[in-house]
Amino acid sequence: MMSFARSLFLVLLCTFVACTRTPRADVVVGNGPDVRSLDPALAQAVSDARVLSSLFEGLVTPDPDKGVPKPGMAERWEQVGLRWRFFLRADLVWSDGTPISAEDLRWSYLRYLDPATGAPLGDFLDSVRGARACRLGQLPAQDVAIEAESPRILGIELASADPCFLQQLAQFPLLPVPRHVVEQHGSAWTQEEHFVSNGPFILQERRLKDRVRVRKNPRWHGASTVRSERIDWLALSNPSTLLNLYVADEIDISMDVPLSAVPTLLAGGAESIGNELRRDPRLAGYFLRINVRAPGFQDARVRRALSLMVDRDELTASVLRGGEIPAATFTPPNIHCGGLPFVGIAPPSATRQTILALLLDGLRAQGLHELPLFELSISTDPVDAQIGEWLQQRFQSFGLRCRILALDGQSLRARMSSGEYALARSTWIADFDDASNFLEVFAGGASTNRTGWSHADYDALLAQARRATSATERLTTLIAAETLLLEESPLIPLFHLVSRTLVKPRVRGFHPNPLEWMNAATLEVTRR
Amino acid sequence: MTFLPALLTFVGLPLLLFALSRGRERKGSLRAASRLKRAAWLPLIVLAVHGLAFLVVHAVPGGPFDAERPLAPATRAALEARFGLNESLPMQWCRAINGVAQLDFGPSLAHRDHAVSDVILEGLPASLLLGVGALFWMLALGLSAGVIAAAHAGGHTDRWINLAVALVQALPSFVLAALLLIPFALWWQILPVAGLDSLSALILPSLALGLPFAAQVARLVRTAVLDALSQEWPRTWRAAGLDECAILIGAMRLALVPVTAFLGQAAAGILTGSLVIEQIFAIPGLGAHFIESALNRDFTLALGLVTLYTTLAALCNWAADLLLPIFDPRTEGA
Numbered sequence: 001m002m003s004f005a006r007s008l009f010l011v012l013l014c015t016f017v018a019c020t021r022t023p024r025a026d027v028v029v030g031n032g033p034d035v036r037s038l039d040p041a042l043a044q045a046v047s048d049a050r051v052l053s054s055l056f057e058g059l060v061t062p063d064p065d066k067g068v069p070k071p072g073m074a075e076r077w078e079q080v081g082l083r084w085r086f087f088l089r090a091d092l093v094w095s096d097g098t099p100i101s102a103e104d105l106r107w108s109y110l111r112y113l114d115p116a117t118g119a120p121l122g123d124f125l126d127s128v129r130g131a132r133a134c135r136l137g138q139l140p141a142q143d144v145a146i147e148a149e150s151p152r153i154l155g156i157e158l159a160s161a162d163p164c165f166l167q168q169l170a171q172f173p174l175l176p177v178p179r180h181v182v183e184q185h186g187s188a189w190t191q192e193e194h195f196v197s198n199g200p201f202i203l204q205e206r207r208l209k210d211r212v213r214v215r216k217n218p219r220w221h222g223a224s225t226v227r228s229e230r231i232d233w234l235a236l237s238n239p240s241t242l243l244n245l246y247v248a249d250e251i252d253i254s255m256d257v258p259l260s261a262v263p264t265l266l267a268g269g270a271e272s273i274g275n276e277l278r279r280d281p282r283l284a285g286y287f288l289r290i291n292v293r294a295p296g297f298q299d300a301r302v303r304r305a306l307s308l309m310v311d312r313d314e315l316t317a318s319v320l321r322g323g324e325i326p327a328a329t330f331t332p333p334n335i336h337c338g339g340l341p342f343v344g345i346a347p348p349s350a351t352r353q354t355i356l357a358l359l360l361d362g363l364r365a366q367g368l369h370e371l372p373l374f375e376l377s378i379s380t381d382p383v384d385a386q387i388g389e390w391l392q393q394r395f396q397s398f399g400l401r402c403r404i405l406a407l408d409g410q411s412l413r414a415r416m417s418s419g420e421y422a423l424a425r426s427t428w429i430a431d432f433d434d435a436s437n438f439l440e441v442f443a444g445g446a447s448t449n450r451t452g453w454s455h456a457d458y459d460a461l462l463a464q465a466r467r468a469t470s471a472t473e474r475l476t477t478l479i480a481a482e483t484l485l486l487e488e489s490p491l492i493p494l495f496h497l498v499s500r501t502l503v504k505p506r507v508r509g510f511h512p513n514p515l516e517w518m519n520a521a522t523l524e525v526t527r528r
Numbered sequence: 529m530t531f532l533p534a535l536l537t538f539v540g541l542p543l544l545l546f547a548l549s550r551g552r553e554r555k556g557s558l559r560a561a562s563r564l565k566r567a568a569w570l571p572l573i574v575l576a577v578h579g580l581a582f583l584v585v586h587a588v589p590g591g592p593f594d595a596e597r598p599l600a601p602a603t604r605a606a607l608e609a610r611f612g613l614n615e616s617l618p619m620q621w622c623r624a625i626n627g628v629a630q631l632d633f634g635p636s637l638a639h640r641d642h643a644v645s646d647v648i649l650e651g652l653p654a655s656l657l658l659g660v661g662a663l664f665w666m667l668a669l670g671l672s673a674g675v676i677a678a679a680h681a682g683g684h685t686d687r688w689i690n691l692a693v694a695l696v697q698a699l700p701s702f703v704l705a706a707l708l709l710i711p712f713a714l715w716w717q718i719l720p721v722a723g724l725d726s727l728s729a730l731i732l733p734s735l736a737l738g739l740p741f742a743a744q745v746a747r748l749v750r751t752a753v754l755d756a757l758s759q760e761w762p763r764t765w766r767a768a769g770l771d772e773c774a775i776l777i778g779a780m781r782l783a784l785v786p787v788t789a790f791l792g793q794a795a796a797g798i799l800t801g802s803l804v805i806e807q808i809f810a811i812p813g814l815g816a817h818f819i820e821s822a823l824n825r826d827f828t829l830a831l832g833l834v835t836l837y838t839t840l841a842a843l844c845n846w847a848a849d850l851l852l853p854i855f856d857p858r859t860e861g862a
Contacts, residue, residue, distance in 0.1 A: 037640040044595065115602035118610070120595055122603055137602030190641040208639065208650050209812035210723070234723075234810075237820075241722050241810045247714055248721040410590030410825050417598060427596070447598040 025213060025232035027507070027523045030242040030254040034235040035212055038190040038203070040175035041112045041119040046429065046516050047255065049172040051212050051233045054520035055197040056175035057220070059086055059105060059154070060166055064513030067336055067433045069170040073100070073198070074154070082129075082158040084165070090152065091221045094178050095202045102148035108176040110134075110141040124171045124431075127162035160466065163338050163474060167432035175199075200226045200521040209235055214520070227509055227524035246502045247273065252525055253507060255516070257500040259383055262322045276502050279323035280512040281334050283430035284497040285438070287327070288376075288391075290490050293452040294422040296371045301362030303489035304347070306423075308355045309398050310391065316495050319390045320383070323500070327493035329482060331438045334514055335430070337478055338471035342435040344482045356398065373401040374422035377415060380406050384425055387494070416450045427497070433514065435478050436465060442485055453490035531622055533629035538575045542568040559853070566849060570842050574835060578628060581834040582621050585827050592637040592825040611637060611828075624831055633832035638824045644832035647817060652836075654724050655802055655813035661734025662741065662798045670742035671787070674749025675780055681754055689746065696743040705736040705808045722810035733809040737802055741794045745787055752783035785852070792848030796841040 032047030040052050053062075061072035074086040092100040112119050113135045125131040128146060133139035145157035158165060168174075178196040181189045188194060195203045200222065201214035212233045216226050236242050239256040246254045257265070257277065265274035290303050297303055312326030325333065328346030335342045350358070363371060376395075378388040388404045395402040402423075407415065415421050428448075430437045440446060443462055444454030461481035468474035485491075499516050509522030545568030552561035593599050593607055608614040611634075612623060627634055633644035642650075677689040696704070712732060713721040720729040756762075756779035765775050806815030814833060821829035 034639070036638065039640065042640045115600065115606040116610070118599075118603055118607040120593075120599060121597065122600060135602070136600055137606075187641075207812055208642065208647060209810075209816050236722070236810050237816075238807055238810065241808065244709065244714065244721040245723075245810075248717055250721060250723075408590075408823050410594050410823065411588065412590075413594045413596070414590035417594065447600075448596070 025230040026228035027230075027253070027525050028232045028234060028251040029518075029523075030236055030245060030251045030256070031233040032235075032255055033237040034208060035206075035233070038195065038206070038212075039177060039187075041117050041173050041177065043172060044120045050255075050516075050518045050520070051214075052172050052175055053517065054199060054201045054214050054231065054233075055203060056172075056199040058170055058172075058175045060170045062167075062170045062432075062515065062517050064433070064515050064517050065511065067167075067339060069166050072170075073105070073176070082161065084156045084158070085149070086154045086156070088152045088154065089221055092198065093219050094180075094196045094198050095217050095219055096178075096181075096196045097219065098178070098180055098196075100176070100198060101151040102154040103151070104179050105154050105176055106146050106148050107179045109146050109174065110144060111177065111182070112174060113144060114141060119173055121171070121173045121431075124168040124174055127158050127160065127165055127168070129157050129159040132159075162466070163468075163471070164432060164434050164436060167434060171431055201231065204230065211235055222521065226521045228520075231520055231523065243502070246504075249504075252504045253510060254502040255499075257502055259320065259322045259500070262500065273502065276504060278501045278503060278512055279498045280501070281325060281332065281514055282497045282499050282516060283332055283335055283433060283437075283514040284427060285327055285330060285332060286324075286387075286425070286427050286494050286497060287330065288492040288494065289416060289421075289424045289426045289451050290492065291419055291421050291424070291452055292490055293419060294374065296363065296366065296368055296374065297422060299362035299365050300488045301358050301365070302371065303362075303492075304487065305355050305359035305362060306395070306400075307486075307489050307492040308347070308350045308358070309394055310492060310494065311394070312493075312495060315387070315390060319386055320495065323498045325496040325498065327495045330442075330485060330491060330493050331435045331482055332430075332496040332514075335435050335438070336433050337435040337475045340471055340475050342475065342478065344435075344486075345479060347486050352398075359398075371400055373403060375403050375405045377405045377407060377412055377421045377424040379412055379425060380408055387425070419450075419452060423492075426491075429497075430515065435482070436462070439478055439481050439485065442490060449490075451490040453488065455484065455488055458484050458488070531626050534622070534626040537629035538571050538625065542572050544568075563850065566846055570839070570846065573842050574628070574838050575625065577838040578625060578831060578835050579621065581831055582617075582624065585822070585825070585830050586617060588825075590825055592827065594825070611635065613827075624828075628835055633835070634828040636821075636826055636829045638821065638826040638829065644829050647829060648814065648832060648836060651812060651814040651817055654811050655799075655806070655815065657724070657730055658734055658737060658802050658806065658811055658813060659795070659798050661730050662738035662802075663795070665735050665738030666741040666745055666794060666798075667787075668742075669739070670745025671749055671780075673742070673746035674783065675753060675776065677746065677750045678753035678757070678779070679776060681750075686750075689750075693743040693746050696739050699740075701736055701740065701804050702808060704739055705733070705805060708732045708736050709808075722808075724811055729809075733805050733811055736808075737798060737805045741798065744794070745790065748786045748790060749780075749783045752786050753779045756782040788848055788851050788854075791851070792841075792845035795844035795848075799837055799840055799844075 031050060033045065035048050035051050036042065036044050040056060043049065043052055058072045059074050060069035063070040073088055073092055075089045077084060077086045088102055094100060109125060111117055113125060113131055115135060115137050122135050128144060130139050130144040134141055134144050147155045149155045176198060181194055181196045185194045192203060192206055197203065200217055200220050202217045204215045205213040213230060215230045217223060234251060239258040242254040242256055243258060243261055245251045265272065265277050268274040290297055292298060312328065316324045316326050329344030331342055331344045363369065376388055376391060378384040385406065392402045392404055412424065416424050428438060428441055440462060441448045442453065443449065444459045458481055461477050461484065465474045465477040465481065468477055499512065501512065503510050506525050508524045508526055511519065545564050549561045549564035549568065552564060593604055612620060631645065636642050636644050636647055639647055673689050677686045680686045709721065709732060712719045719732050720726065723729055762775045765778065802813065803815035803818055806813045817829060818833045821833060
C-alpha cells in the first residue's frame with residue numbers, strides 16, 4: 001500500500017520535474033502514440049517498432065531498400081534444407097557490459113512463444129518446428145527446434161520451407177530481451193532504472209504522453225557509425241499538434257500529417273513547408289470486409305457488384321486528397337513476392353448496366369428481389385466518416401439502402417469478430433514485403449479473416465505457394481490466389497495507404513520506405 | 529483475499545463519521561456536524577461512481593485484448609488470468625474497490641510497463657499545474673473584469689467587457705485554443721506550441737482552459753458588486769467619509785460569496801475540460817489517458833481515473849463549502 005505522504009511527495013517531486021526545462025535532443029521525431037511497451041514481445045504498432053529498433057538489434061535487421069534482411073547480431077548464416085545456422089558476432093554485449101550468447105537468444109525466443117508472455121504479434125516463428133504448438137500451449141518450450149549449438153551459433157529448424165522466414169525473423173517482436181535483467185526484475189525490467197538493451201541507443205528517459213529519449217550506446221558493435229548522440233521520440237498521437245510543432249520548428253521529423261492539411265500544405269508552393277511533405281507508398285491497405293453470412297451477401301456476384309460500384313479514383317481524388325493510391329487489388333502495387341515484383345490482376349471495370357445485372361443475378365440466386373437494408377460499420381474517426389458518407393451515397397446511387405454505424409475501434413473489432421456486421425471498414429499493414437503477408441489474411445480459418453468466407457481452392461493455392469520450389473512458381477500461384485479472392489470478393493479494396501511525413505531539409509539519413517521502418521543510427525541533423 | 533480495507537473505507541469510515549456528526553449535533557455544534565456529515569458522504573460517492581463506471585466499462589462491447597490480429601486462445605487465457613479478467617464481475621469489482629481503498633488500482637492493461645498508480649503519479653502533476661494555472665486566470669481575469677465592468681456600469685468599458693465575456697463563453701475550448709495558438713505560438717513564436725518543457729508552455733493551455741470560467745466569474749462579480757452597491761451601506765459609508773475605493777473593496781468582499789460557491793463547480797469543470805486542452809497542447813497529463821483508456825478498454829486505468837476525478841471533484845466542492853462561511857457568515861452551518 002502506498003502511503004498518502006509518499007504519494008504526496010511523489011506528486012510534488014513530479015511537479016518540480018515537470019517545471020524544469022528539458023534540453024533539446026540532436027534529433028526530435030514526432031513519432032505517434034505512446035510506446036505500448038519497451039518489451040519488444042509486447043509491442044504492437046509501427047511507432048513502437050521505430051523506438052524499439054533504436055534500442056535493440058535483432059538476429060537479422062530489416063533492410064527495406066533491398067527487401068531481404070541484412071546481418072544484425074548474426075554476422076552470417078547458412079541454410080541446409082530446413083535447418084538454419086546463425087553465426088553471432090564475437091563482440092556482442094548488452095548495454096551493461098554482459099556478453100550475449102546464442103543461449104540468451106534461444107531463451108528470448110522461447111519467452112516470446114510462451115502464452116504467459118502475452119505477445120500480441122505472436123506468430124512470427126510459426127514456421128519453426130514446434131513453435132506454433134508451443135505458442136498455442138500444446139507443446140513444452142524445450143521441444144521447439146531452436147538450439148544453441150555453441151555460444152556463438154544458433155540453430156533453427158523449420159517445420160516446412162518458408163521463403164519469408166528471414167523477413168519474419170527480422171520483425172521487432174523478436175528483438176532479444178536481456179535474460180539476466182528479466183529474471184532479476186520480472187515485468188519491471190522495462191523501468192528506466194533497470195533497462196538494458198543491445199542496439200545503437202540506450203534508454204535515457206521515458207515520460208508517458210511525452211517522449212522516449214535515447215542516447216548513443218558506446219558498447220554497440222557499430223557505435224562508430226551512429227550519427228547522433230541523442231534522439232527524442234515524441235509520443236504525440238494528435239497529428240495537428242505534430243504539425244504545429246513542425247511549423248514552430250520544434251521537431252525535425254513528423255511521422256504523421258493531418259489528412260485535411262495536405263491540400264493546404266501542397267498549395268503553399270515551393271517556399272512553404274509543403275515542399276518538405278513526403279507522401280511515400282506504404283505496404284498497407286484500406287478496405288471493406290463483407291460478412292458473407294449477412295442477408296443478401298452470400299452470393300459472390302452481389303459482393304462483386306458492390307465492389308464494382310466503387311469509383312476509387314473519385315474517392316482518392318475528391319474525398320481524401322492526401323495522395324492515397326486507388327486500390328483495384330488487395331495487395332499494394334509496390335509489394336514483392338520472393339524478391340520479384342508482384343502484380344495483382346485487377347478485375348475489369350464494368351458499366352452501370354453490367355453491375356446491376358450482376359447484382360440482380362446474385363440476388364435471384366438467393367431468392368431475393370432486392371438487397372435488404374445493410375449496415376456499413378466505420379470507426380468514429382472523421383476521415384472514416386467522410387469515406388462512409390461517400391460510400392453510402394455511392395451505394396444509394398445504385399438503388400441500395402445503406403445505413404452507417406460509427407463505432408469506436410474496439411467495438412468495431414468486437415462486432416467484426418462476432419460477425420455482427422454487413423460491411424465494415426478495415427486496414428491491413430504488412431509486416432514485411434511479401435504478397436503472402438496480405439493474402440494469408442483471408443485464408444480459411446485464419447483469425448484475421450472475420451468475413452466467414454473460405455474457399456478450398458484459395459486455401460489450396462496458398463498451401464501450394466508455401467510449398468513452391470521456385471520464386472516464379474510461388475509468384476504465379478499467389479497471383480492466381482489473389483485473382484480468386486477478388487472474384488469472390490469477401491472484401492472491397494478501396495485504397496492503398498501512403499505515409500505522410502514532414503522532414504526538415506537539415507535532416508540526413510532519413511530513408512523513407514514502405515514499411516515506415518527507421519534506422520535511427522543513420523539519423524542526424526546537420527544544421528540547427 | 530480479505531476485503532477488510534474496502535469494508536473499513538466504504539462502510540466503517542462513513543458510519544464512524546455519521547456517528548461523530550450525530551454526537552456533535554447533540555452538543556449543538558451544527559457547523560462541525562455538517563462538515564462531518566459531508567465528509568461521510570465522500571467515500572460513499574466514490575463507491576457509487578466507481579460501481580457505476582465499472583458497470584459501464586464492462587457493458588460496452590470489446591475488450592482490452594481485441595486487436596486487428598486476434599490473440600491466440602492460449603495467450604488470451606493467460607492474459608485474462610494474469611489480470612484477473614477471468615473471474616466473475618462481482619469478484620472483479622470487489623477486488624477493484626479493495627484496491628481503491630489501498631490506493632492500488634492494479635496494472636494498466638494498455639500501458640504494459642506501468643501500474644495505474646504510476647500513470648496517475650506521472651500525469652497528475654501536469655494536470656494539476658494546468659488546473660492551477662486555469663484557476664489563476666479564472667480568478668485574476670474574472671475578478672478584475674467583473675469589478676471594472678461594475679465600476680463602469682452602463683459605460684463603454686462595461687459594454688466591451690460584456691461583449692468579450694459573451695464571446696469567450698460562446699466559443700468552444702478547442703476554438704479558443706486555436707485562436708491563442710496561431711498568433712502567440714505560430715506567428716510570433718513567443719510561446720511554445722505544445723508540451724510542458726518549461727513553465728512558459730503552461731501559459732497558453734491554462735489560458736485556453738481558464739478563459740471560459742473567467743468569463744463566468746466576471747458575470748458573477750459584476751452582478752454581485754452592482755447588487756452590493758445598490759444597498760444601503762455604501763451610502764452610510766460615504767456619509768462617514770470613506771472614499772469610493774474603500775466602498776468598491778467592500779462590495780468586492782461581498783462579491784466573493786458567489787465566486788466561492790462557484791469555485792467547486794469550476795474546479796470540477798476545469799478538471800473535465802482539461803481533457804481536450806491537454807490533447808491540443810500535448811500536455812503529458814491525465815486527460816489523454818482518460819480518453820484513451822476508455823477507447824482501449826483499459827478497464828483498470830479508466831476506473832482509476834474515474835475514481836481520482838470523482839474524489840477531486842467531491843473534495844473541491846467540499847472545500848468550497850468550507851470556505852463559504854469565511855465570506856458570508858450567514859451560510860454557517862447551512
